[in-house]
Amino acid sequence: MKDTQIKILVVEDDPEQRQLICNILKASEFLVDDADCVEQAILKTKTSEFDVIFSDWKLGELSGIELLQYVRKHCAYDVGFIIATAYGTINHAVEALQKGADDYLPKPFKRQELLLTIDKALKAKTLRGENKNLSDQLSEQKQLVGLVGKTPKMQAVYQRIDKVSSTNATVLILGESGTGKELAARALHDSSARKNEKFIAINCGAIAESIAEAELFGAEKGAYTGAIATKIGRFEAANNGTIFLDEIGELTPSLQAHLLRFLQEGTITRLGSNDELKLNVRVIAATHRDLDKEVQRGNFREDLFYRLNVVPIFMPPLRERQQDIPLLADHFIQTHAKQHHCELPKLTADHYRQLLEYHWPGNVRELSNRIERFVLLSDDSELTASATSVQTGPTDTPDFTLPNKAFSWDNFERYCLSEALKMHQGNRTKAAKYLKMSYKAFLYRLEKFQITTD
Numbered sequence: 001m002k003d004t005q006i007k008i009l010v011v012e013d014d015p016e017q018r019q020l021i022c023n024i025l026k027a028s029e030f031l032v033d034d035a036d037c038v039e040q041a042i043l044k045t046k047t048s049e050f051d052v053i054f055s056d057w058k059l060g061e062l063s064g065i066e067l068l069q070y071v072r073k074h075c076a077y078d079v080g081f082i083i084a085t086a087y088g089t090i091n092h093a094v095e096a097l098q099k100g101a102d103d104y105l106p107k108p109f110k111r112q113e114l115l116l117t118i119d120k121a122l123k124a125k126t127l128r129g130e131n132k133n134l135s136d137q138l139s140e141q142k143q144l145v146g147l148v149g150k151t152p153k154m155q156a157v158y159q160r161i162d163k164v165s166s167t168n169a170t171v172l173i174l175g176e177s178g179t180g181k182e183l184a185a186r187a188l189h190d191s192s193a194r195k196n197e198k199f200i201a202i203n204c205g206a207i208a209e210s211i212a213e214a215e216l217f218g219a220e221k222g223a224y225t226g227a228i229a230t231k232i233g234r235f236e237a238a239n240n241g242t243i244f245l246d247e248i249g250e251l252t253p254s255l256q257a258h259l260l261r262f263l264q265e266g267t268i269t270r271l272g273s274n275d276e277l278k279l280n281v282r283v284i285a286a287t288h289r290d291l292d293k294e295v296q297r298g299n300f301r302e303d304l305f306y307r308l309n310v311v312p313i314f315m316p317p318l319r320e321r322q323q324d325i326p327l328l329a330d331h332f333i334q335t336h337a338k339q340h341h342c343e344l345p346k347l348t349a350d351h352y353r354q355l356l357e358y359h360w361p362g363n364v365r366e367l368s369n370r371i372e373r374f375v376l377l378s379d380d381s382e383l384t385a386s387a388t389s390v391q392t393g394p395t396d397t398p399d400f401t402l403p404n405k406a407f408s409w410d411n412f413e414r415y416c417l418s419e420a421l422k423m424h425q426g427n428r429t430k431a432a433k434y435l436k437m438s439y440k441a442f443l444y445r446l447e448k449f450q451i452t453t454d
């Protein structure tokens with residue numbers, strides 16, 4: 001007997017032929033079962049697991065091709081497949097191979113030929129298994145670089161990252177706020193040859209205009225009042241590595257010109273100097289804005305846009321990849337519980353349903369923040385009730401417009417909390433109610449911003 005017996009299903013409608021084939025295989029110590037038609041064979045694949053199916057082409061009304069197609073589409077396990085074709089019907093053989101057969105055997109065949117083709121199908125099946133393991137490992141590695149998500153839209157992102165990681169091409173990452181643009185930029189850096197060099201992230205909207213040039217490109221001693229020593233800019237600091245320019249749409253016209261020059265010539269000039277410095281820095285830019293429109297409006301240089309947009313990567317909003325929500329929720333539960341040394345709370349089926357129903361305007365960042373509060377406060381309303389209540393409609397949103405200039409969200413939140421408290425003479429219950437927030441969530445935020453009521 002062989003160590004692990006190989007199981008073969010013989011499908012043949014001619015009883016004599018069937019018996020003959022089964023006998024040859026049994027004599028070679030294979031475990032053999034048989035079927036006289038496609039229907040019976042399908043039933044058998046549902047109740048037993050075979051290593052190889054050896055099927056005749058012509059099987060009454062149906063053919064071995066129908067069985068092959070069924071097996072390749074619906075069988076719960078992988079199986080080697082061989083079709084026996086009538087002599088001279090090479091077109092059948094070609095069709096069988098095209099539809100996923102591992103081999104074909106023209107009739108009449110000799111014992112040795114039958115055994116050889118079985119061996120070939122077994123090898124093909126093993127190879128497929130190994131390839132699958134490899135690609136599973138590969139997709140797990142993709143998750144290691146930080147991005148969670150398995151939907152086709154995220155797979156497309158991984159493929160793009162994979163393709164460009166081995167090049168030095170400039171990449172523009174587009175997508176709404178909180179969709180993971182910075183994470184994708186880091187993933188790209190980590191999978192590139194520059195991974196052991198610096199990754200420097202800059203929020204272009206957050207640097208004060210007056211110091212922006214020196215900050216990015218450096219300045220010589222005495223170049224401006226207060227420049228008491230030579231200042232190394234972020235581009236220089238990122239030499240041999242990657243620079244990530246977030247919110248690229250906020251760059252001033254003068255800095256746009258400097259950046260364009262760097263992208264064209266690979267050189268920078270420190271403020272107050274005439275010397276050009278040649279640098280080797282990969283640029284990844286990102287924006288939540290429609291840069292095309294900004295170009296049309298005259299806010300963004302067209303030549304710079306084309307230089308940046310060599311390879312665009314689009315980060316899909318969370319509402320367009322809903323199947324990833326449970327995966328992300330589980331991921332954030334784990335990471336936040338670990339980070340805050342809390343017990344792992346359990347998400348119920350109802351929680352998942354509500355998370356799936358919500359439209360996530362703040363994308364993955366909002367999901368992460370909600371889960372973090374849920375982990376810290378163990379309060380369902382943090383996760384779901386408030387999520388659904390936000391969804392109740394724009395009528396609930398206060399009537400004010402955002403300023404054109406960038407502003408600090410943290411300061412704004414602190415301001416809203418303090419104002420709500422002032423309005424209610426320091427009464428925290430009333431202030432929480434006014435902000436449509438659970439009492440616990442309100443206290444958590446007061447603590448976060450160290451706002452005291454006395």
Ligand SMILES: Nc1ncnc2c1ncn2[C@@H]1O[C@H](COP(=O)(O)OP(=O)(O)OP(=O)(O)O)[C@@H](O)[C@H]1O
Nearest residue numbers: 146147148149176177178179180181182183364365
């Ligand atoms: N696919 C993802 N898997 C795991 N975490 C993610 C994913 N996408 C985003 N995040 C997390 O969500 C948060 C926001 O992500 P990130 O800062 O990369 O978004 P962004 O698109 O750059 O946002 P913004 O435009 O506001 O700068 C981060 O904490 C990040 O780790």
